[in-house]
Amino acid sequence: MRGCERWRGADRGFVTAEAAVVLPVLVAFTMALVWGLLVVAAQIRCVDAARTGARAAARQDAEDAVVAMTKEVAPAGATVTVGREGDEVRVTVVARPPVLGVLPFEVRESAVALAEGP
Numbered sequence: 001m002r003g004c005e006r007w008r009g010a011d012r013g014f015v016t017a018e019a020a021v022v023l024p025v026l027v028a029f030t031m032a033l034v035w036g037l038l039v040v041a042a043q044i045r046c047v048d049a050a051r052t053g054a055r056a057a058a059r060q061d062a063e064d065a066v067v068a069m070t071k072e073v074a075p076a077g078a079t080v081t082v083g084r085e086g087d088e089v090r091v092t093v094v095a096r097p098p099v100l101g102v103l104p105f106e107v108r109e110s111a112v113a114l115a116e117g118p
């Protein structure tokens with residue numbers, strides 16, 4: 001029985017070493033998951049903002065009003081461009097995902113609508 005106790009005592013340090021290795025990996029994995037969810041949420045907000053802007057531009061609203069309305073729905077710091085090609089209006093929203101904004105990564109979405117009236 002004493003030999004078994006001696007073996008268990010020698011094993012105690014391995015648990016600490018394993019936890020020291022696994023814990024940072026779990027934290028990094030959790031942060032990556034949270035960041036991924038934030039990117040998806042920013043993408044969805046860009047989609048909604050581009051659609052809102054395209055509808056406003058199709059109604060022949062002033063470009064300043066379209067940009068202001070689109071920025072209300074878009075993620076913070078997003079850039080909005082409005083263009084017209086023939087009977088179609090295009091609104092593009094570009095934003096950097098929150099938290100890790102230092103990375104050269106951005107989400108982009110465009111929406112096209114048929115202009116109403118003349």
